[in-house]
Amino acid sequence: MSAVLLISSVLIGLLVGRITHFQLPGNFVEIVLYALIFVVGIDLSKEKIEKRFVKDIALIIVSTVGGTLLSAYILSLFIPLNTLETLMAASGFGWYSLSAVIISSSYSAYVGSISFFANVLRELFAIIITPFAVKKSKYGTISVAGATSMDTLLGVITMYSDRETALISFGHGFIISIFVPIIVNAFLGFLK
């Protein structure tokens, strides 16, 4: 099972990191990511990008941003964090390195750390649900993947769906990735 292999990869990484405290060379993760994106690019080049993808991508962006912020707002009514902090922590849409760093350095390390976990777990949820959820709803699955639908999850989504979905996933992830710093910055502005 591919999903089991993927989850095991994360868990083994966590365990090895915990035990050995091994530090990867500076930009190792990025280089692996670039290699992955390059290969996926070659793989997808055999497909034509059709105009109708624009509509799919736009609708999925609406569900990603709207669905995430709406549910985070509801959650904020029940937890000690204030509404703007909760919305800001959720606004990484899976891109934990960026949102956590921005929030930690310019607002609070505590909220930044929460944002980190929220977005790491969102990525993990996406990895776990993609193999079966993508058959129920492509829009929903890509939405859960959020910003990672263009990188980490692009590989997973590509494996479990078709090439069209992979192209939509990439387009969605790219635009959401641009939205992350903009939306996080907007909430920071309101909090200050």
Add this chain to the structure above:
Amino acid sequence: MIWYVLVMFFVGFFAGRFIKSEWIKKYKVVMVLTMLLLFSLGLEIGANDELFKKIDSIFLYGFLIALFGSIGSFVVGYFLEKIVKVGIKK
């Protein structure tokens, strides 16, 4: 960083028009690279002591935000997809 990702994608995308891509499926390259990436991410988190010290209090809120955000966006996406499909059938 996001720009490098985009550049790599399009370099691959255009290079792919001139080179064969059977080896990607044959050797499961996407799978192997994805596993390596996930392992690396796990390793980085596991090796960071600061993250593990605060893990108990931060984990709960992080988990809830991830859970709500994931369910919320999946539900909205699910219904938008249904609506679009109905629209196409009509």
